[in-house]
Amino acid sequence: MRILVISIFLLSFCNGFSQKVAKPYVVLVSLDGFRWDYPDIFDTPNLDRLAQNGVKAKSMQPSYPTKTFPNHYSIVTGLYPDHHGIVNNNFYDKEIQKVFTLKTAVKREAHFYGGNPIWNLAEQQGVKTACYYWPGSDTGVKSPSIFKIYDDTVSYESRINTVIDWLSLSESERPHLITLYFDQPDKTGHDFGPLSAENKKTVTEVDAVIGQLMQRLDALPIGKEINLIVLSDHGMASISNDKKVAILDYLQPEWYGYAAVINPIMSLEAKPEYTEAIANALKKVPNIKWYPSAKVPKRLHFGANPRALDFVIEAEEGFSLVYKPDQKVSGGTHGYDNDIQDMQAIFYAKGPNFKIGKKAKSFRNVSVYPLIAEILGLKTETIDGDLAEVKAMLRN
Known part of the structure; x- marks a missing residue:
C-alpha cells in the first residue's frame, strides 16, 4: 500500500511538473474597431462563453491617438506610439522626409517601426512565432518565423484554417505565439455607424467567427495548452x-x-x-x-x-x-482622446494560464505585452506596460 501511495504521489508530482515547464501556446486575435460595450448592446454568445470560461476585462484603454496602426503596434511592443514611432495611420517623418501611409508598401519599411515586438522578443529567446497579419510583422526585419503580407481579400475562414495548420505542425516547427487579425467590425462601423443595424449584423458575424475559431482550437490535440486572447485596438464614435x-x-x-x-x-x-x-x-x-x-x-x-x-x-x-x-x-470614426468611453476596446482570454470566470478591471493596452511575455516565460526589456496591471488574470 505504501509503495502504491508513493507511486501515485510521484506520478502526480511529475505530471504537475511537466505542465509547469511546458511552453504554453498563445493565440492573439484582434477584432478591429470592436467597441468595449458591443457585447452589452448586441448578441455575442461566443464572446459571452469565452468570458464564462476565462477572463473578461471591463474594457481596455487604447493608446493615443486611438487609431488602428498605432494601437496594434502598442499592443505588441508594450510602448506608447510616442515611443515606438507609429504615431498615426499616416504621418510625415521630417528626418528622412518620407510619408508613412497605409495605402502603399511604405508601411512595410522596417525603419519606421521602433521597439521590440513580442514575436521578435520570443524568437530571440527560442520561441517560434507566426503572424497572420499584424502591423509591423511583415517588414522582413524583426519579423516572426512565419508571416503573411496583408491581403483583405482572404476570407476569415481561410485565415482560421491556416492558423489551425500552423498549430498542427510537428512540435519542432509549431509556433507557440500566433497573431490573427480581422478587419471587422471597423469597416462597417465607419460606413454606417456603431449603433446601426448594419453594424449589429457585422458584430454578430464576427462573434460567430470567434466561435468557429474556439471550436477549431479546442479540437486540436494541444487544445488544452492554448491560451486564446481576443481583443480590439479601439472603439468607435458616431x-x-x-x-x-x-x-x-x-x-x-x-x-x-x-x-x-x-x-x-x-x-x-x-x-x-x-x-x-x-x-x-x-x-x-x-x-x-x-x-x-x-x-x-x-x-x-x-x-x-x-x-x-x-x-x-x-x-x-x-x-x-x-x-x-x-x-x-x-x-x-475613432482617434479621439483615449479617455473617451466610446474609444475603449475589449479584452477576453481563456486557457490554462488564465483564471475562469474572472472579471478584470480596465487596463492600458500596453500591458498586454508583459502579460504574453509572462505566459511564455520571456524576459522583457524596458517598456511602458506593467504586468502588475494584469497579473490578477493569471492563475498562480
Missing part, C-alpha cells in the same frame, strides 16, 4: 456631416508644410515664420482641442516624437476634423 470642422476654413495653406489629417485628429508641420499665426487662428476654431506638440497633456503620452510634428489638433467627440469644407462624413 459622426454626422452637420458636425465637422474644416481646417481650410481657418488656416492658410502657405502657413504650413505637411498636414496629416486623419479624422478626427491632425498633425501639422508649421513654417517657423507662421507658428504664431497658426496658434492665433486655432484659438478661434470651435469644437476642437489643440496643442503645440511640446504641450500635449502628459496623460496622453504623445507629442515628444518628432513625427507628431509641431501642432496636434483633435476634434471634440462626435465632431469630425476634415481638410476641405466640401468633404462629406458619416457613420463612425
Whole structure:
C-alpha cells in the first residue's frame, strides 16, 4: 500500500511538473474597431462563453491617438506610439522626409517601426512565432518565423484554417505565439455607424467567427495548452456631416508644410515664420482641442516624437476634423482622446494560464505585452506596460 501511495504521489508530482515547464501556446486575435460595450448592446454568445470560461476585462484603454496602426503596434511592443514611432495611420517623418501611409508598401519599411515586438522578443529567446497579419510583422526585419503580407481579400475562414495548420505542425516547427487579425467590425462601423443595424449584423458575424475559431482550437490535440486572447485596438464614435470642422476654413495653406489629417485628429508641420499665426487662428476654431506638440497633456503620452510634428489638433467627440469644407462624413470614426468611453476596446482570454470566470478591471493596452511575455516565460526589456496591471488574470 505504501509503495502504491508513493507511486501515485510521484506520478502526480511529475505530471504537475511537466505542465509547469511546458511552453504554453498563445493565440492573439484582434477584432478591429470592436467597441468595449458591443457585447452589452448586441448578441455575442461566443464572446459571452469565452468570458464564462476565462477572463473578461471591463474594457481596455487604447493608446493615443486611438487609431488602428498605432494601437496594434502598442499592443505588441508594450510602448506608447510616442515611443515606438507609429504615431498615426499616416504621418510625415521630417528626418528622412518620407510619408508613412497605409495605402502603399511604405508601411512595410522596417525603419519606421521602433521597439521590440513580442514575436521578435520570443524568437530571440527560442520561441517560434507566426503572424497572420499584424502591423509591423511583415517588414522582413524583426519579423516572426512565419508571416503573411496583408491581403483583405482572404476570407476569415481561410485565415482560421491556416492558423489551425500552423498549430498542427510537428512540435519542432509549431509556433507557440500566433497573431490573427480581422478587419471587422471597423469597416462597417465607419460606413454606417456603431449603433446601426448594419453594424449589429457585422458584430454578430464576427462573434460567430470567434466561435468557429474556439471550436477549431479546442479540437486540436494541444487544445488544452492554448491560451486564446481576443481583443480590439479601439472603439468607435458616431459622426454626422452637420458636425465637422474644416481646417481650410481657418488656416492658410502657405502657413504650413505637411498636414496629416486623419479624422478626427491632425498633425501639422508649421513654417517657423507662421507658428504664431497658426496658434492665433486655432484659438478661434470651435469644437476642437489643440496643442503645440511640446504641450500635449502628459496623460496622453504623445507629442515628444518628432513625427507628431509641431501642432496636434483633435476634434471634440462626435465632431469630425476634415481638410476641405466640401468633404462629406458619416457613420463612425475613432482617434479621439483615449479617455473617451466610446474609444475603449475589449479584452477576453481563456486557457490554462488564465483564471475562469474572472472579471478584470480596465487596463492600458500596453500591458498586454508583459502579460504574453509572462505566459511564455520571456524576459522583457524596458517598456511602458506593467504586468502588475494584469497579473490578477493569471492563475498562480
